[in-house]
Amino acid sequence: MLVGGALDDGNAAVYGEFVRQAGGAQARIGVLSASSAVPHSSANAVAKVLKAYGAGEVTWIPPVTAKRDGSGDDPSNAALAASMTGFFLTGGDQFRYVQSMVHADGTDGAVLRAVRQRFLAGAPVAGTSAGMQILAGRDMVTGGTSYPGVRDGAQPGVFDTDDVLGYWPAGGFGFFTSGLVDTHFDARGRNSRSIRLAADTGHDRVYGVGEDTALVVTGAGTAGESLRVVGTTGVSVLDLRSARVGLAGGHWSIDGVRWSYLTDGDSYDPARWRVAKGAGSSPAVPRSRPAGRRAWTRSARTRCGTPRSTWPRPDCPPRPPRRPRRPAPVRRGAHQGSGVRRVHRGWCGSLVLHRAGRVGPGRLSRPARRASHGPYGRS
Structure with a gap:
């Protein structure tokens, strides 16, 4: 189970699904938290939530020492x-x-070896944020933001700055290998860095998982692998099979990338590169775009055709009423009745009178006008 990060404690769909797969009341769940700066506290917080959703036993499996091969x-x-x-x-x-869990030569440590054996035997493994990223295969992203990543390209290694798009060629644990993965995808605008990393490392697919959302993987690594989305946001699937990399204005560019967005209940078949919409799924609509008269005009032209002389048809939506236009306010300045709309302090302190149909300098005496420009004239 790949969780995109920022998993809310109240997300019963994700937590409940994982606890059910682990065995419910008979589950014995091990929490790995070596990625955290405070491993014990992170493990305790997760254990409390998992028990609240019915897990029988939750145990912290600590590394001996963090940050040591x-x-x-x-x-x-x-x-x-x-x-x-x-x-x-x-x-x-x-x-x-x-x-903390992989030897310097790339082989599994004892704890990771035991986890892998249980995973291959059918035990579910869930990871959130960095815990999701480590489940990936080769070329695991290690850091970096989208703008410098797209501009400068991906670099192998681990860096202390977000100005470098870094990746680890050996990858993570390799539990999920049908494409690159990235977390916090929508909230942190990581689609661009993922596309650049995939293009630079030869991958043709990226899974970008949004926050508070999980990509539930069944049959990982097999011919029958299938994916299903559970959560409050969504999962982006980027298809680079037809992508073309080049230069535009002397800068790196790419086109031909196909983007599919899956929401709760949708599923994906990696072998066929095919999306299946869930029963209750609805088309994605930008929340910031209200359905007003302009949206009605677009839908009416699509459904009812043009020109307007053919309207209305029986299947046309009703036309929203026009909003009444407000009369333009008339603001008068200190000179009431003189035709002056307003007076304000203009360029370098000079007074400017705004009249109906005319804008010009105020009628000041020559000394006053010179004084308003300051000691050095017009600045």
Whole structure:
């Protein structure tokens, strides 16, 4: 289960789905939080929520030391992980998972080996934010924002600044490999950086998961892999199979990228690159665009045709009433009855009188006009 981050404690659809897959009241869920700057606190917060949704037992599986290669080799922690029926990975910095659970040569540490064995045996694994990112395959993004990423391109490695679009060529744990993944997709405007990273590393598909939303994966890594969206926002699927990279005005450019947006209840077939709309799904409509007269005009022309002489037809929507025009306000200045609309302090302090049909300098005496320009004349 890939969660895009900022998962609300009240999101019963996502938490409930994960707890159900892990076994419900008989579930034994292990929480991995090596990515967090405060691992124990993060694990406790998640454990409290999972128990509220009916999980039987929730246990923190700690790394021996954070930020150290291969520190997830503690035998007792590995044995604890081997007894779990599901795993939840918290957010933070995804590269800390690499440092604490993967050896320097790229092989699994003992804890990760136990988690992988349980995953292959059918135990669900959910990750939010950095916990989602670490579940990806090769070329895992490590940081960077969209503008400098698109401008300068992707660079392998881990960087301390968001001005570099970094990625880790070896990738994450490799539990989900049918495309690149990115988190907080809509809230942080990460579509551009994902497209640039995919183009630079040779990927032809990106899954961008929005906040408070999960992409539920069934049969991960198999020919029958299927995806389903659960949550309050949505998932973007970017298709780069027909994309063309070039230069426009001396700058990097790309076109031909297809964008599909899935919302709660929609599903996706990675093998066929096909979206299936859910029963209760509705077309995405920008929230900031009210349905007013202009929207009616567009829909009427589409449904009723043009020219206007053919209107109205029986299937045409009713025309919204025109808004009455307000009369223009008449503002008068200090000289009532003189035709002066208003007086204001103009360029370099000079007085300007606005008359009906005429704008010009006020009728000041020559010394006063010179004084209004300041000691250095017009500035």
